Amino acid sequence: MKSWEMATLKEMFSQQLHDLQTDLDKKGQQVTSLTSENEELQTKIQDQLTKSREIIKKLTEEKKSLAGKLVEAQETLEKEISEHQQKLEACESAR
Numbered sequence: 001m002k003s004w005e006m007a008t009l010k011e012m013f014s015q016q017l018h019d020l021q022t023d024l025d026k027k028g029q030q031v032t033s034l035t036s037e038n039e040e041l042q043t044k045i046q047d048q049l050t051k052s053r054e055i056i057k058k059l060t061e062e063k064k065s066l067a068g069k070l071v072e073a074q075e076t077l078e079k080e081i082s083e084h085q086q087k088l089e090a091c092e093s094a095r
Contacts, residue, residue, distance in 0.1 A: 001009075
């Protein structure tokens with residue numbers, strides 16, 4: 001192989017190597033960027049999960065509280081109905 005052919009091949013390989021290195025650098029930057037975006041999204045998802053769990057916990061506590069109040073109200077209502085029925089029966093028997 002002649003020296004000018006060797007020089008030409010060397011230049012071609014050198015350019016290809018440079019192009020590959022440039023592509024590799026670009027891909028590395030893309031990976032870094034995507035990794036950063038992924039971490040940000042994971043943080044946002046975790047934050048939303050935490051908020052959702054807190055909301056569910058509060059709603060569950062409120063549900064229990066309301067269920068307790070409902071039972072109390074039902075007991076009070078039944079007691080009042082019973083008292084009114086007794087008064088009604090007393091009035092009817094007094095007639």
